Amino acid sequence: xxxxxxxxxxxxxxxxxxxxxxxxxxxxxxxxxxxxxxxxxxxxxxxxxxxxxxxxxxxxxxxxxxxxxxxxxxxxxxxxxxxxxxxxxxxxxxxxxxxxxxxxxxxxxxxxxxxxxxxxxxxxxxxxxxxxxxxxxxxxxxxxxxxxxxxxxxxxxxxxxxxxxxxxxxxxxxxxxxxxxxxxxxxxxxxxxxxxxxxxxxxxxxxxxxxxxxxxxxxxxxxxxxxxxxxxxxxxxxxxxxxxxxxxxxxxxxxxxxxxxxxxxxxxxxxxxxxxxxxxxxxxxxxxxxxxxxxxxxxxxxxxxxxxxxxxxxxxxxxxxxxxxxxxxxxxxxxxx
Amino acid sequence: xxxxxxxxxxxxxxxxxxxxxxxxxxxxxxxxxxxxxxxxxxxxxxxxxxxxxxxxxxxxxxxxxxxxxxxxxxxxxxxxxxxxxxxxxxxxxxxxxxxxxxxxxxxxxxxxxxxxxxxxxxxxxxxxxxxxxxxxxxxxxxxxxxxxxxxxxxxxxxxxxxxxxxxxxxxxxxxxxxxxxxxxxxxxxxxxxxxxxxxxxxxxxxxxxxxxxxxxxxxxxxxxxxxxxxxxxxxxxxxxxxxxxxxxxxxxxxxxxxxxxxxxxxxxxxxxxxxxxxxxxxxxxxxxxxxxxxxxxxxxxxxxxxxxxxxxxxxxxxxxxxxxxxxxxxxxxxxxxxxxxxxxxxxxxxxxxxxxxxxxxxxxxxxxxxxxxxxxxxxxxxxxxxxxxxxxxxxxxxxxxxxxxxxxxxxxxxxxxxxxxxxxxxxxxxxxxxxxxxxxxxxxxxxxxxxxxxxxxxxxxxxxxxxxxxxxxxxxxxxxxxxxxxxxxxxxxxxxxxxxxxxxxxxxxxxxxxxxxxxxxxxxxxxxxxxxxxxxxxxxxxxxxxxxx
Numbered sequence: 001x002x003x004x005x006x007x008x009x010x011x012x013x014x015x016x017x018x019x020x021x022x023x024x025x026x027x028x029x030x031x032x033x034x035x036x037x038x039x040x041x042x043x044x045x046x047x048x049x050x051x052x053x054x055x056x057x058x059x060x061x062x063x064x065x066x067x068x069x070x071x072x073x074x075x076x077x078x079x080x081x082x083x084x085x086x087x088x089x090x091x092x093x094x095x096x097x098x099x100x101x102x103x104x105x106x107x108x109x110x111x112x113x114x115x116x117x118x119x120x121x122x123x124x125x126x127x128x129x130x131x132x133x134x135x136x137x138x139x140x141x142x143x144x145x146x147x148x149x150x151x152x153x154x155x156x157x158x159x160x161x162x163x164x165x166x167x168x169x170x171x172x173x174x175x176x177x178x179x180x181x182x183x184x185x186x187x188x189x190x191x192x193x194x195x196x197x198x199x200x201x202x203x204x205x206x207x208x209x210x211x212x213x214x215x216x217x218x219x220x221x222x223x224x225x226x227x228x229x230x231x232x233x234x235x236x237x238x239x240x241x242x243x244x245x246x247x248x249x250x251x252x253x254x255x256x257x258x259x260x261x262x263x264x265x266x267x268x269x270x271x272x273x274x275x276x277x278x279x280x281x282x283x284x285x286x287x288x289x290x291x292x293x294x295x296x297x298x299x300x301x302x303x304x305x306x307x308x309x310x311x312x313x314x315x316x317x318x319x320x321x322x323x324x325x326x327x328x329x330x331x332x333x334x335x336x337x
Numbered sequence: 338x339x340x341x342x343x344x345x346x347x348x349x350x351x352x353x354x355x356x357x358x359x360x361x362x363x364x365x366x367x368x369x370x371x372x373x374x375x376x377x378x379x380x381x382x383x384x385x386x387x388x389x390x391x392x393x394x395x396x397x398x399x400x401x402x403x404x405x406x407x408x409x410x411x412x413x414x415x416x417x418x419x420x421x422x423x424x425x426x427x428x429x430x431x432x433x434x435x436x437x438x439x440x441x442x443x444x445x446x447x448x449x450x451x452x453x454x455x456x457x458x459x460x461x462x463x464x465x466x467x468x469x470x471x472x473x474x475x476x477x478x479x480x481x482x483x484x485x486x487x488x489x490x491x492x493x494x495x496x497x498x499x500x501x502x503x504x505x506x507x508x509x510x511x512x513x514x515x516x517x518x519x520x521x522x523x524x525x526x527x528x529x530x531x532x533x534x535x536x537x538x539x540x541x542x543x544x545x546x547x548x549x550x551x552x553x554x555x556x557x558x559x560x561x562x563x564x565x566x567x568x569x570x571x572x573x574x575x576x577x578x579x580x581x582x583x584x585x586x587x588x589x590x591x592x593x594x595x596x597x598x599x600x601x602x603x604x605x606x607x608x609x610x611x612x613x614x615x616x617x618x619x620x621x622x623x624x625x626x627x628x629x630x631x632x633x634x635x636x637x638x639x640x641x642x643x644x645x646x647x648x649x650x651x652x653x654x655x656x657x658x659x660x661x662x663x664x665x666x667x668x669x670x671x672x673x674x675x676x677x678x679x680x681x682x683x684x685x686x687x688x689x690x691x692x693x694x695x696x697x698x699x700x701x702x703x704x705x706x707x708x709x710x711x712x713x714x715x716x717x718x719x720x721x722x723x724x725x726x727x728x729x730x731x732x733x734x735x736x737x738x739x740x741x742x743x744x745x746x747x748x749x750x751x752x753x754x755x756x757x758x759x760x761x762x763x764x765x766x767x768x769x770x771x772x773x774x775x776x777x778x779x780x781x782x783x784x785x786x787x788x789x790x791x792x793x794x795x796x797x798x799x800x801x802x803x804x805x806x807x808x809x810x811x812x813x814x815x816x817x818x819x820x821x822x823x824x825x826x827x828x829x830x831x832x833x834x835x836x837x838x839x840x841x842x843x844x845x846x847x848x849x850x851x852x853x854x855x856x857x858x859x860x861x862x863x864x865x866x867x868x869x870x871x872x873x874x875x876x877x878x879x880x881x882x883x884x885x886x
Contacts (some may be wrong), residue, residue, distance in 0.1 A: 035851050059833055060728070324588070
């Protein structure tokens with residue numbers, strides 16, 4: 001039994017040593033759904049430049065919002081960073097963010113990439129676009145997102161699951177521009193064209209196209225960038241749809257940030273988000289994940305720039321949040337799983 | 338307790354003279370103890386149940402028309418398939434290792450436990466990567482045999498196979514210990530009575546191992562119900578994915594909690610049924626003679642080696658080799674921080690592996706001292722968290738804890754930055770894992786030993802410490818091992834409840850997988866397996882050599 005008592009002592013010691021360590025006032029606390037390796041280099045640099053230490057926790061957006069809601073006024077968090085406009089919209093909707101009055105952010109972030117009420121600001125831009133086999137698809141055959149529902153692609157299309165928020169945002173903005181009925185017909189057309197059941201990730205979609213399981217699909221551009229770093233001669237290429245006059249343009253989404261409703265240090269939080277929106281920080285924020293900077297003054301990484309220029313859809317991204325639930329229901333009805 | 342009932346008072350126990358000494362007020366005390374242990378789980382269940390009071394009509398109409406029928410059907414298939422698979426595979430392997438002698442038996446006895454250390458979501462990703470259309474195997478096939486049609490592995494059978502490989506060790510471990518401690522003796526008796534070996538197993542050892550097979554299988558089925566990682570990798574829609582779709586996609590946390598509530602009601606019914614099916618059965622240990630394993634004939638022996646080897650290869654060696662290959666490409670990112678992550682993982686897992694078996698033991702003891710219907714329900718409710726999707730449990734737990742902290746603000750200062758909350762959440766999630774082996778062992782405590790000890794003047798806590806605890810050692814060690822590896826792999830609760838600075842290896846995996854970077858996640862995944870190996874070996878030794886009474 002000596003073992004047992006020794007073990008209980010260990011347990012008690014463990015619990016006690018783990019206590020303490022309250023964050024002081026001279027620092028920031030960040031809750032981030034953007035993965036650690038994409039955000040930590042920026043946090044370190046900010047601390048280097050300003051002397052302000054930053055603590056952060058990572059989690060998925062859903063649990064982070066639930067955590068903020070449960071903590072209420074007692075929260076230590078100052079800044080919420082998350083991917084996808086739908087999540088940002090939802091955070092604002094649940095009154096977890098406060099409005100930021102910042103001329104700097106208004107100048108750096110284009111109007112359609114931020115909340116109309118200034119509760120969140122996009123910081124990097126991701127384009128969800130068509131990817132196709134360079135061996136089996138002539139880019140001349142491609143035109144729009146809607147075109148993927150065309151009969152000629154029967155048994156040739158690969159899609160990621162509709163559980164992925166990027167697809168939900170895409171369909172939400174399609175509802176906004178084309179209406180619900182038309183979008184549902186179109187999504188049914190996509191489902192009819194599938195060569196394989198929907199995949200769990202964009203990377204799998206690209207690999208399936210490269211392997212010949214299907215000929216084209218929809219992905220966020222940075223997933224191709226990552227694969228190209230390892231295998232530069234993958235037989236696939238991006239195509240920018242909906243570029244003709246009167247068409248909607250390429251669907252873009254953001255990862256972005258806001259100041260929490262009960263932030264203990266809202267001024268410092270605002271300054272940090274402002275810092276992220278310009279100059280070297282803005283370049284790094286986007287290029288760490290091969291995304292596009294939101295600030296038009298900042299150039300994207302060379303690998304990203306090599307994919308060519310495109311005209312992006314300029315619908316305000318809060319629409320993606322407002323219509324996300326409608327998009328999910330629509331995809332359920334259309335049998336897009 | 339889910340799986341192992343308390344001894345029923347009407348089954349003769351009340352006739353023991355010692356029982357007569359127990360007063361009613363003593364029973365009330367034990368009920369309070371059980372209530373205290375079940376309290377965190379009850380709080381979580383209350384949050385879940387409360388969601389039922391605010392039904393979201395629009396969401397439900399949509400879900401029941403377009404999501405739930407398919408998801409329920411898929412879930413039913415998966416849970417039954419995995420249940421059948423793990424009980425057959427786990428029991429078969431356990432019988433081979435515990436009752437037979439064949440080349441490599443000593444190695445497989447513990448090596449077959451190793452898949453415990455490989456998270457199911459890792460296994461799923463590796464298998465899809467290897468065997469799907471774009472994977473190396475099918476690519477090779479196409480290159481050499483043009484015109485071969487692609488084989489789709491991302492379907493019901495694929496996800497079932499992966500979960501069986503990931504979860505069979507729960508059955509294997511629990512049943513192996515049960516068979517090792519009594520099966521061989523029973524087999525001997527059956528052989529003496531003229532049965533052939535196969536017959537002897539079917540008619541003597543197997544029926545008596547049923548409670549343990551049932552317990553391990555129920556654990557695997559609950560884990561299957563709660564699984565998100567593996568089914569998500571296969572894009573196989575279950576009730577769990579429906580829960581997350583409702584939460585993340587339809588922004589309805591209450592809708593998600595409602596689905597979970599219905600799910601948990603079913604699990605509760607299942608647990609009650611299992612308990613009822615076993616009521617009236619009694620199990621006691623036979624004598625403590627050393628176990629004599631049957632030496633198999635050469636052909637049978639090599640077949641046994643082949644089967645064990647194949648399972649070990651598929652469930653452990655293959656996925657770990659793939660992880661190694663991936664990790665080697667990312668070896669540059671192996672920095673000092675991994676020591677810290679591993680230390681955090683280890684501390685949390687050890688803390689839980691100490692705490693949870695202790696709770697399970699207390700609960701089991703309370704059930705033995707003061708059996709009642711209320712006690713049975715408390716024990717069952719306390720273990721229900723194992724069937725609940727982790728992230729949703731985390732949210733419900735957080736909501737419950739948040740309410741508590743609002744009522745007692747002083748507590749907040751005390752708990753902030755402490756891992757006490759995290760360990761409590763682990764207890765809600767994993768108590769079933771600790772309770773199954775502990776109760777299994779308690780099932781076989783002989784009343785006569787208790788009597789003898791009392792006659793010698795040993796009673797109360799000393800009786801427990803000096804007599805019962807040593808007898809329960811095997812069950813407690815098994816519980817500790819299962820809890821340890823489960824906490825090492827746990828992701829959503831750790832993510833949400835950890836204090837600053839308590840990043841673990843599983844959190845590191847999350848950082849990469851959330852961005853779809855599976856190959857980069859191989860390094861932390863491998864680290865989890867590595868950190869899990871030593872205690873697995875150590876506890877295996879401990880549990881195999883535990884006194885058998």
